[in-house]
Amino acid sequence: xxxxxxxxxxxxxxxxxxxxxxxxxxxxxxxxxxxxxxxxxxxxxxxxxxxxxxxxxxxxxxxxxxxxxxxxxxxxxxxxxxxxxxxxxxxxxxxxxxxxxxxxxxxxxxxxxxxxxxxxxxxxxxxxxxxxxxxxxxxxxxxxxxxxxxxxxxxxxxxxxxxxxxxxxxx
Amino acid sequence: xxxxxxxxxxxxxxxxxxxxxxxxxxxxxxxxxxxxxxxxxxxxxxxxxxxxxxxxxxxxxxxxxxxxxxxxxxxxxxxxxxxxxxxxxxxxxxxxxxxxxxxxxxxxxxxxxxxxxxxxxxxxxxxxxxxxxxxxxxxxxxxxxxxxxxxxxxxxxxxxxxxxxxxxxxxxxxxxxxxxxxxxxxxxxxxxxxxxxxxxxxxxxxxxxxxxxxxxxxxxxxxxxxxxxxxxxxxxxxxxxxxxxxxxxxxxxxxxxxxxxxxxxxxxxxxxxxxxxxxxxxxxxxxxxxxxxxxxxxxxxxxxxxxxxxxxxxxxxxxxxxxxxxxxxxxxxxxxxxxxxxxxxxxxxxxxxxxxxxxxxxxxxxxxxxxxxxxxxxxxxxxxxxxxxxxxxxxxxxxxxxxxxxxxxxxxxxxxxxxxxxxxxxxxxxxxxxxxxxxxxxxxxxxxxxxxxxxxxxxxxxxxxxxxxxxxxxxxxxxxxxxxxxxxxxxxxxxxxxxxxxxxxxxxxxxxxxxxxxxxxxxxxxxxxxxxxxx
Numbered sequence: 284x285x286x287x288x289x290x291x292x293x294x295x296x297x298x299x300x301x302x303x304x305x306x307x308x309x310x311x312x313x314x315x316x317x318x319x320x321x322x323x324x325x326x327x328x329x330x331x332x333x334x335x336x337x338x339x340x341x342x343x344x345x346x347x348x349x350x351x352x353x354x355x356x357x358x359x360x361x362x363x364x365x366x367x368x369x370x371x372x373x374x375x376x377x378x379x380x381x382x383x384x385x386x387x388x389x390x391x392x393x394x395x396x397x398x399x400x401x402x403x404x405x406x407x408x409x410x411x412x413x414x415x416x417x418x419x420x421x422x423x424x425x426x427x428x429x430x431x432x433x434x435x436x437x438x439x440x441x442x443x444x445x446x447x448x449x450x451x452x453x454x
Numbered sequence: 455x456x457x458x459x460x461x462x463x464x465x466x467x468x469x470x471x472x473x474x475x476x477x478x479x480x481x482x483x484x485x486x487x488x489x490x491x492x493x494x495x496x497x498x499x500x501x502x503x504x505x506x507x508x509x510x511x512x513x514x515x516x517x518x519x520x521x522x523x524x525x526x527x528x529x530x531x532x533x534x535x536x537x538x539x540x541x542x543x544x545x546x547x548x549x550x551x552x553x554x555x556x557x558x559x560x561x562x563x564x565x566x567x568x569x570x571x572x573x574x575x576x577x578x579x580x581x582x583x584x585x586x587x588x589x590x591x592x593x594x595x596x597x598x599x600x601x602x603x604x605x606x607x608x609x610x611x612x613x614x615x616x617x618x619x620x621x622x623x624x625x626x627x628x629x630x631x632x633x634x635x636x637x638x639x640x641x642x643x644x645x646x647x648x649x650x651x652x653x654x655x656x657x658x659x660x661x662x663x664x665x666x667x668x669x670x671x672x673x674x675x676x677x678x679x680x681x682x683x684x685x686x687x688x689x690x691x692x693x694x695x696x697x698x699x700x701x702x703x704x705x706x707x708x709x710x711x712x713x714x715x716x717x718x719x720x721x722x723x724x725x726x727x728x729x730x731x732x733x734x735x736x737x738x739x740x741x742x743x744x745x746x747x748x749x750x751x752x753x754x755x756x757x758x759x760x761x762x763x764x765x766x767x768x769x770x771x772x773x774x775x776x777x778x779x780x781x782x783x784x785x786x787x788x789x790x791x792x793x794x795x796x797x798x799x800x801x802x803x804x805x806x807x808x809x810x811x812x813x814x815x816x817x818x819x820x821x822x823x824x825x826x827x828x829x830x831x832x833x834x835x836x837x838x839x840x841x842x843x844x845x846x847x848x849x850x851x852x853x854x855x856x857x858x859x860x861x862x863x864x865x866x867x868x869x870x871x872x873x874x875x876x877x878x879x880x881x882x883x884x885x886x887x888x889x890x891x892x893x894x895x896x897x898x899x900x901x902x903x904x905x906x907x908x909x910x911x912x913x914x915x916x917x918x919x920x921x922x923x924x925x926x927x928x929x930x931x932x933x934x935x936x937x938x939x940x941x942x943x944x945x946x947x948x949x950x951x952x953x954x955x956x957x958x959x960x961x962x963x964x965x966x967x968x969x970x971x972x973x974x975x976x977x978x979x980x981x982x983x984x985x986x987x988x989x
Contacts, residue, residue, distance in 0.1 A: 284895065284981035285982055285984075286980070287881060287980060288881055289879065289881045289898065289965070289967075290879075290977065291813075291881070291882065292811075292813035292814050292815055293768075293805075293813075293816050294765065295767050295770075296767050296770065297766075299932060300883075300931075300962070302767065302882065303880055303927075303930065304880055304881065304882055305816070305879070306816065306878070306880075307816045307818055307827065307877065307878040308818060308875050308877040309815060309878075309975070310806070310813070310815050311808070311811050311813050311815070312789075312811070321979035324976060324977065324979075325879060325975075325976070326789075326976055327877060327975045328806075328815075328817055328877075329788065329842070329855045330855070330856065330857075330869050330871075331853035331855050332853060332856075332866070332867060332871055333852075334852045334854045335580055335585060335586050335851075336849070336851045337578050337586060337588075337850040337851070337852065338574070338576065338849075338850035
């Protein structure tokens, strides 16, 4: 069998007939030992994992308030969106324009069109003081936010752990 | 839930919560999060406050490139001090929305072991434990910020304004705009002098030594050796690189009353096509070029002489983009390779140059819903805490970036924060004077047996190894066959061979392989068996 240049860089020429090579999310490494199975290898580019989200936490909100607005939206014409939403967009959607059809002109100059709009409803929910860190999911269904059953797997595991910790040490 | 609505794949969902309709209590968006049954990626955008209020009136979330179909949204509420919440819930499906401006990490920088980043208008310090401290707000134009620092002061240029962060007192102060003759563009430091360029001018300012508060002692000068305005500034080798959009020049610290002067002979007839394209790597500078004759060549400074490092294929791609003056670069070193990463926001493409091999490759974020690559989710980089940290161009997230790592039988960093990384290699043409050739076998020599434990599962729930898909073109890469999958071995199946048989005939054949399973794919070589025809 013949080696045919599987390992290599991106090179897609003007004419695909001349060269159509592509290398995406891989990179070429030379095997420097001089005695490797092949002179070059194709290796995976790095993956990513969230380290920190700079926008979480209350201080950002202070920053937004301090600048007076999170935005610079211009509303032209009479938006077909609800007055509430128009107010929201004025303050929220940065650098975008709501046009008479309820669309946006985004920062790259593309016109975005609203093709579906629904007022999904309104709701309220009681919340517990008991655990400041546990998130309680509310699932929207038929116009009412319903609190899902508590007792997730994690909660059960915590309960079991708590129960175990009360048991006397085994001898 | 969109009742009886089939959402379009690739569209954007925008979700608003407001207390206006109900008059109920409402709290800020960190209390809420949104998810859906399609696994779309929901981002909080902003809160809206009434003057003097300490609780938001409304908040907004969005999910881009949605998967489509009937989608059920779930709102999660974190327990807090309030006893109840009440709100209205609006949702919009939007087409053709390419992005929200102001949602990006605009810069990240490390000095004396401390890392700072700017996302939107937030100036924050990132800590070694994956948390952060917000130190204040800065002006935001959605463009990258530049930062430079001494051990005492960090100078930051953002949206036309310069700021000083006192690294001892941890205070952020804006330098009054009247200090300078116009809007601040970029900043740097050379020989303990801070430097600032002014937008749309030839002017640059030099601070007093180690004092970013004093711009009077040394004052300003103009770059007189080129006729255009300064586009980019970068400090390299104790010299200052100034580039207009047609020419470039290097200055040095001459020790005179005004510290910086032109290096004789260090001026070239190549400028910078994008303000934030120059980056330092391997003790030199790489940038995206432009001059009076054209643009779109990537240059590397060899001394004071530009050396072309792009090739015709890269230049053909770059010069086909609608806009390149917004390109942003960063550099980093990993596994002995120094990479110049060049991100083009307008076409959403990332090209990477490996200075070690002189080869280019592309990096991309695969969007399954639309079947296309978008740019890799990074536009700035720093190294600290023994980690490569990159800032996202589409969110306020800072990611740790690392090559896929196998610990026992578990892979980490084999995906993009939970999203599969699609890897693709399209090989060179196989042809011999365009004569017909008959292909009996293709073998890809890939390191097999690297499947995770517990194993991946196929559609029937049975264990499988990572899959490599091959497709081929018999017309020089214009059209392609359907993909043919091969199992690359569950954990420990190191003898597994990956090959395809009876591959037909062609005058000009191109093979392409792709992989998406979350392992560290290492391809050693590829071989093909064929016999030549006579016509």
